[in-house]
Amino acid sequence: MAEATFPLDAWYPLAWSGEIGRSLFARKICGRDIVAYRRIDGEIAALEDACWHRLLPLSLGKLVGDDVVCGYHGLVFNAAGRCTHLPAQKTINPSACVRAYPVVERHRLVWVWPGEPALADPARLPDFHWNDGADWKGEGGTFVSLGCDYRLVVDNLMDLSHETYVHSESIGHDAILDSPFEVTHRGGTVTLARWMIDIEAPPFWEKMLGKPGSVDRWQIVTFQAPNVVVGDVGAAPTASGAPQGDRSQGVNGAFLAALAPETATTCHYFWNFVRTFARDDHELTRRLTLAHVNDGKGVYDQDHRVLEAQQKAIDSNPRQPFFNLNIDAGALWSRRKIDELIAADTVNAQAAE
């Protein structure tokens, strides 16, 4: 058996809330084909997307009330995955059911738990409140079936020094490389903090601040194992107290990433860039979205070209593991947290028996 690359006992983003309505929605998460829909009461159901009988994807069938009717022979499954109707027979085989996946809707995303249902504690959901649309404003998007292991995205986000090279013409800045950073970790989180003190303001932040002069800039990126990264980024006028905790003179944004492996070498990437300033400036919202993803020209588009090329190189090149540099400290700790979850995974343990 190939080595596991993700734990199954974890919450993974399945879709944006708005994607799931009164029709059948199919997406593969962690190698599991899942069909999801919104029940009449608004709650979301997520079932195994293969009929118990002959495996036809249930997503090719119909939603009737809160039930799914298979498009081949008409078996009916309720939102708990239990079969409630068999064609042309009265007795229902008690084993007739499809798997139901625990689901929680939180912070504008729908999270699914592909592992052991009994362990699916909502308390284990990652903190993703920045995505709520309340104090932070932004409209993100999704990369569906991005052609790389989700851990390569984690590597990418847990080391922003790559901005200097991948995004040399936009957000790249030599100060990123010149400034020291600190990595800390606790429980399932890893934090990479970098302060650039008294630097010339990068054009974007200067414009957002709306005043000239040197700034203190910060990048405080936190990984929540196995699949969420939140980057607290911003700038404030030098000597206005930001490093000491007073950001009141500055501007603050956050990049958000919630990842779901699709297979061992592809993933879905739900992203957003949110901010606390100019929250009603819809034109700014639109421009920030386009700065990230814009038909190949956004900064995330640049990352993804790199990530997919890296995955191809890994596939064709047996040289493993990677060699590492100082800049990889955040990524290495993040991988270690993922490995701990994989080692503790009850589903993986069963498969290995």
Added chain:
Amino acid sequence: MAEATFPLDAWYPLAWSGEIGRSLFARKICGRDIVAYRRIDGEIAALEDACWHRLLPLSLGKLVGDDVVCGYHGLVFNAAGRCTHLPAQKTINPSACVRAYPVVERHRLVWVWPGEPALADPARLPDFHWNDGADWKGEGGTFVSLGCDYRLVVDNLMDLSHETYVHSESIGHDAILDSPFEVTHRGGTVTLARWMIDIEAPPFWEKMLGKPGSVDRWQIVTFQAPNVVVGDVGAAPTASGAPQGDRSQGVNGAFLAALAPETATTCHYFWNFVRTFARDDHELTRRLTLAHVNDGKGVYDQDHRVLEAQQKAIDSNPRQPFFNLNIDAGALWSRRKIDELIAADTVNAQAAE
């Protein structure tokens, strides 16, 4: 070795008679690449489609008289597969030959025997006389390289209850599910018979009958292992004696399916829908053909979407064997008949040694 999914000692449809003429015709049957052509005397030859010398497909060469000339080095093979000419040398290696497959042309189809030639008895050809164009009229077609195991098509045709769901807007009818059916089997055949007595006439049959009133409708589907299904279908005015054997007041059609595995997960499907009534109504013939296959809108098009999705689900889902329902009785017996042929297969036996 993967488990065999088809016997080789059997007659499989290679092509419609009209497809084979005075040029080289290539098709893969049961994993064997075959080149076929019509000899000057009108008989059909079928050879292994790979030159003895360097494997180039003979179908890329030329037909000269009754011989095939390889398009690379000009080796010549006669209709028995024996090499009759080698380039630039007089002595012919007695081993220089390609395999010749037994062929019989019958009922407008060309049947080929990929297994042990000594067993290729024309008496073992399936009964497919409905396709002759004599008493029954209809123009069918072919699905080449349909993306599913041929046995999924057998499953599909040996349980018409799926019509209610897959074809809900055309031939589906609740009466199908409400009516009991009987499965019988003898030798290599399985018959599934369903009579719907005194029902409201479905629109199609009402129109064909040309008179109002309730009908007795029948579906008597016979499988001939391993690869032929014939469905005797029709309707007659209730109490006109059809269930007792007098169909003279009714209308009678038959759906015909001759299947050839291409690989373990793809097949060629030769189909027709024939009828005994209104045989000279060419417009009806045309409309019946379009009702079955019409650029994605026909009933067979609907089946094939389901079948290909089912195959994909099987490929990606290790859950096997299928769970079964009462409605699967016809399919299960059909599978059993196929398995018996596979177990008895002389070629499979050799491969397993």
Added chain:
Amino acid sequence: MAEATFPLDAWYPLAWSGEIGRSLFARKICGRDIVAYRRIDGEIAALEDACWHRLLPLSLGKLVGDDVVCGYHGLVFNAAGRCTHLPAQKTINPSACVRAYPVVERHRLVWVWPGEPALADPARLPDFHWNDGADWKGEGGTFVSLGCDYRLVVDNLMDLSHETYVHSESIGHDAILDSPFEVTHRGGTVTLARWMIDIEAPPFWEKMLGKPGSVDRWQIVTFQAPNVVVGDVGAAPTASGAPQGDRSQGVNGAFLAALAPETATTCHYFWNFVRTFARDDHELTRRLTLAHVNDGKGVYDQDHRVLEAQQKAIDSNPRQPFFNLNIDAGALWSRRKIDELIAADTVNAQAAE
């Protein structure tokens, strides 16, 4: 491990000289991804196309002076493959390097040695002087990623009897098959010589000679193991002394082939057709190029349809080894020379340990 199909200790054509300039050029040779570029002093460097750090293809980065800067994290490698800069750290890991491949530019091609660098002796370069543009004139081309094992091209060129069938409408000629040939071999070379004495001049050669009358035609094809074929071809008026060595009354051309395996079943094929006569006739040069490759209509296009079909047949057909004919003597000796190199290969030997 699959059986080796090529030695690594050999010179393979990577590109035409004109293809390598002041930008990063990527091509896979013998399964190795290679990035090549021209240094400021005009010499060519060829490196492993995967960053030491995280495997991103270096060809996605930038050429700065004589160094390559990785497009992900900015590692810098010099033309010897040694890392000279790491991001955000002063100490450079002494192991930080990528493989540098020996390269020689010769006869308008760039040759690379994918095997043990210490053995990369320029004295082992094949003789390819016909391609220089000095005494012989012609403009060839490249088939990149041709879909066949490079050895099938060798087979093809070391037996010109196929011209009769593959090129029956252009250069094919029954005289080729009717004339005896002689195969000799010495060291790593195999020579196939065929003289057609006192034959009617084929249209092409008659036109080139510019005078009527019967001719003596020759095809003297030499293989240099493992990957170069040069065909000395021409015609002279019968009895003008050509077979005895005086070609002064005749016209002389040469077809040139330098092959590089890309993978076990694909290759790059650098070809040319050169001549000693009418060297300033640019229109003739153009027409000769089009006669070979012309959007599917040239003679090499015809060969390649055959070669790719043959590779597909080999892939799907376990019948190996090939059966052989007298005409295969040149190809068989060529294969034997390749096998000797494979057996002696130091890299293959290591891999097998």
